[in-house]
Amino acid sequence: MTPENAEILALEGLGWLAGEEDGIQRFLTQSGIEAAALRDAAGSPETGVAILDFLLGNEDLLLRFCENASLSPKALHLARHRLAKDDIGEA
Numbered sequence: 001m002t003p004e005n006a007e008i009l010a011l012e013g014l015g016w017l018a019g020e021e022d023g024i025q026r027f028l029t030q031s032g033i034e035a036a037a038l039r040d041a042a043g044s045p046e047t048g049v050a051i052l053d054f055l056l057g058n059e060d061l062l063l064r065f066c067e068n069a070s071l072s073p074k075a076l077h078l079a080r081h082r083l084a085k086d087d088i089g090e091a
Contacts, residue, residue, distance in 0.1 A: 001082045007083065013076070026061075
């Protein structure tokens with residue numbers, strides 16, 4: 001999993017959540033971030049980690065997203081790990 005692929009996957013997760021009836025609202029409520037701040041921070045590693053953590057912590061959404069994107073949940077774990085490493089400056 002490259003850093004670029006991890007960022008793309010997190011953004012795809014965000015886009016998918018935005019299209020779900022209650023997905024984005026659940027994320028905003030749980031994270032405490034406002035929609036305008038989310039738009040501004042959408043491409044940051046921190047936001048990517050938060051999105052992936054949210055999906056990984058909500059099995060119903062995780063499985064629906066993975067089915068929709070033809071991915072395994074393991075791909076989200078790998079992306080989350082990659083973004084977290086980049087966020088703290090590890091190679």
